[in-house]
Amino acid sequence: MPAQTRETLSLKILAVLGVVAALYFAKAIFMPLAMAVLLTFVLAPPVRILRGWGVPRVLASVLVVVLACAIILGMGGLLAQQLAQLAERLPQYQITVTSKVQQLGSAFSGGRLEQFSRFLNDLNSEIARPEPAQPREAQEAKQEEPKPAPVRLTEPPLTPMQIIQRIVQPLVDPLTTSGLIIVFVIFFLLEREDLRDRLIRLAGSHDLRRTTEAINDGAQRLSQYFLAQTGLNAVFGVIVAIALTLIGVPNPVLWGILAALLRFVPYVGAFLAATFPIALAIAVDPGWSMVLWTVALFIVLEPLVGQVLEPLLYGRSTGVTPVAVIISATFWTWIWGPVGLILSTPLAVCLAVVGRHIDSLRFVEVMIGDEPPLTPAQTFYQRALAGDSDEATEQVEECLEEHGSLARCYDEVVLEALALAQIDMLRGTLDEERALAINHVVRSVIAEIGLQNGAPNSDEQKKKTKKPEQGLRQSLPSFSTAGRTGAGQVLCIGGPGPLDDAACEMLRQLLEKNGISTRNESSEAISSMNIAQLNSKNVNLVCLSYFKLGGSSAYLRYAIRRTRRRMPATKIIACLWGCHEKDLSTKDRQALGADGYPRSLTEAVTICRELDGLQAPAVVDAGSPDAA
Numbered sequence: 001m002p003a004q005t006r007e008t009l010s011l012k013i014l015a016v017l018g019v020v021a022a023l024y025f026a027k028a029i030f031m032p033l034a035m036a037v038l039l040t041f042v043l044a045p046p047v048r049i050l051r052g053w054g055v056p057r058v059l060a061s062v063l064v065v066v067l068a069c070a071i072i073l074g075m076g077g078l079l080a081q082q083l084a085q086l087a088e089r090l091p092q093y094q095i096t097v098t099s100k101v102q103q104l105g106s107a108f109s110g111g112r113l114e115q116f117s118r119f120l121n122d123l124n125s126e127i128a129r130p131e132p133a134q135p136r137e138a139q140e141a142k143q144e145e146p147k148p149a150p151v152r153l154t155e156p157p158l159t160p161m162q163i164i165q166r167i168v169q170p171l172v173d174p175l176t177t178s179g180l181i182i183v184f185v186i187f188f189l190l191e192r193e194d195l196r197d198r199l200i201r202l203a204g205s206h207d208l209r210r211t212t213e214a215i216n217d218g219a220q221r222l223s224q225y226f227l228a229q230t231g232l233n234a235v236f237g238v239i240v241a242i243a244l245t246l247i248g249v250p251n252p253v254l255w256g257i258l259a260a261l262l263r264f265v266p267y268v269g270a271f272l273a274a275t276f277p278i279a280l281a282i283a284v285d286p287g288w289s290m291v292l293w294t295v296a297l298f299i300v301l302e303p304l305v306g307q308v309l310e311p312l313l314y315g316r317s318t319g320v321t322p323v324a325v326i327i328s329a330t331f332w333t334w335i336w337g338p339v340g341l342i343l344s345t346p347l348a349v350c351l352a353v354v355g356r357h358i359d360s361l362r363f364v365e366v367m368i369g370d371e372p373p374l375t376p377a378q379t380f381y382q383r384a385l386a387g388d389s390d391e392a393t394e395q396v397e398e399c400l401e402e403h404g405s406l407a408r409c410y411d412e413v414v415l416e417a418l419a420l421a422q423i424d425m426l427r428g429t430l431d432e433e434r435a436l437a438i439n440h441v442v443r444s445v446i447a448e449i450g451l452q453n454g455a456p457n458s459d460e461q462k463k464k465t466k467k468p469e470q471g472l473r474q475s476l477p478s479f480s481t482a483g484r485t486g487a488g489q490v491l492c493i494g495g496p497g498p499l500d501d502a503a504c505e506m507l508r509q510l511l512e513k514n515g516i517s518t519r520n521e522s523s524e525a526i527s528s529m530n531i532a533q534l535n536s537k538n539v540n541l542v543c544l545s546y547f548k549l550g551g552s553s554a555y556l557r558y559a560i561r562r563t564r565r566r567m568p569a570t571k572i573i574a575c576l577w578g579c580h581e582k583d584l585s586t587k588d589r590q591a592l593g594a595d596g597y598p599r600s601l602t603e604a605v606t607i608c609r610e611l612d613g614l615q616a617p618a619v620v621d622a623g624s625p626d627a628a
Contacts, residue, residue, distance in 0.1 A: 500547060
């Protein structure tokens, strides 16, 4: 590694460590700031609504903040009232709990559990056995020793100021943090546009489009997440409170509010919210019906809300992977405690947005974003490089189930993967041996797909399967095999490259599924030495299969010329896989001399089906004068 690269990497590591240290040691400042920013995203829509009604900016911001504080204080007072009522009733539940413990003990008595308990009691008695009796003289001497006088420490009574200090001291930090959050939120709401412009200037005014997109994307994701999550958690808490009221669990309002608040904690919040009412149901009900109903409530309600309602409201995810959410929750809990646990998911969303729009931080979006790290073609290419034909076949089958078109799956997955391999060959990073191994994997996938989809393997099967493949019916013109008793074949010839035969085999399979008879020949069959022996009987169309030629089209030009001399009345198409429209000019097309230049399997099958209705040309014998 060069020295400059090592220095840059060291500076980046030191910068990251410095940021982490600042977040940890200065959490008294950064934690209220982060809470205020996130609350600003929640309260910004109500402020905009009031502004639309003609309310001044300052009054609208203050009203929204006051209303939010009133809601929070009201919920806090209600929670305190419910907790006080629960504390008064707890002694009444002691008898029920004792009775259930005895029932459980009698249910497990008489078995191995009781034997193990007896063993532990005997062991404890053995350990606590008194020491052996000492001689009488020693006991008398010990009794004659004077015993020390007991010393008792007494504290002076507390003064009124000390009592006030003990009461106020635990409330200082929460009140200070809450005051900072309220002040930050008010100023952020008042100066929202100005702060946005300053952030754009700081991030990069030279590229306003990208910076604006990043800020809008982050604001939209966070606002959507917080508003949807807040509303959904409120609905969750209301349903829990109503259901617990019907079940008969005491203080249902308390458990409903607690369920709504704890559900902000990712993954484990709902389970924590279920623990308290289940424990109370055990203490209240002499039987077990209340407990079972409470357990059933959370088992049914949480998957319903998490798997059905959440995807409907704001998608299946927040833009980050589940692993990233767990890592973020662990990190921010270590940095800021319980508040960090609640803020972990929004902060992970912010990091993903920043990584998506800033090139130097692209690795962050790759690490934690929910976008697939590789395209389907790249994934297939990697599996082909690893020689894993089973996983490659599974990927094609999944694509076929999703799209329903085998030609589209071959075009978007397999053919694109072969194009990537061809690019690596041209760059010299992929040798011919590994390219042949990729070719083997692709041919294995084609064979497996053919077996599962009923590809014809014999002439008799080919005659019975004269109907188009299902996935091509929507994208290709209609085709009928009626009255084609004398129809000819499509001759598929692969190029000289190690990947050309695999693409040629895919084309053959798709043509067979569309009721077109095919025959396959290697590239050696159209060489200058073997072209005279090429069997041209009953051939209506010749398909030459080539990947990118590395800037040289001489091989394809001479192959078309030799094939044209051998079969002058036959149409010839040159399938140039992986090429773009601009890669082949009109002059190049005229120089090559083919009748068509499809660049995808779907396009190639379309041309073949259009030309397959031609009558078979006259056979040109190898020894006739026309063969020359």
